[in-house]
Amino acid sequence: MQVLCSCPSCLRTVREEVGPATTQLKCQHCAWVRPVDEGDRVAPTKCLLCGCDDLWRQKDFPQKLGVAMVALGALLSTIAIAYYLPVVAISILLGFAAVDMILYAVMRDVLVCYRCQARYRNVPGMAERAHFNLETAERYRQEAARLQPGKPA
């Protein structure tokens, strides 16, 4: 699996491949290392960074791309309406919706840590993992607020 997170020490992006032989997760930019438990090398039972037991499953869809697509679809259809082309405007919107649906269908799932937002790609048995739960997220948000007042989680 691939781990994508921000280094707890230097805050830069860490992208590491973790497999059965990986004994530690390390940062490519600084000296930060963390041992990886044997049971967590293929499919993490907890977050490899912070040890948090709660991971949620979501589509590995870049949020910025989704927002950009919606904005582009809205812009193009507005232009079409301005030129009195309502059929074109609707076609554009439907086209973008279709692309969105296709992308959603082909996108793979990723596991995300509630506490530190580390992401885990290519995890086997992904279908059994839980989806995002707002209550759990709220619990971690409050915990983060208590531990580090004034600092973003």
Ligand SMILES: [Zn+2]
């Ligand atoms: Zn680092």
Ligand SMILES: [Zn+2]
């Ligand atoms: Zn974590």
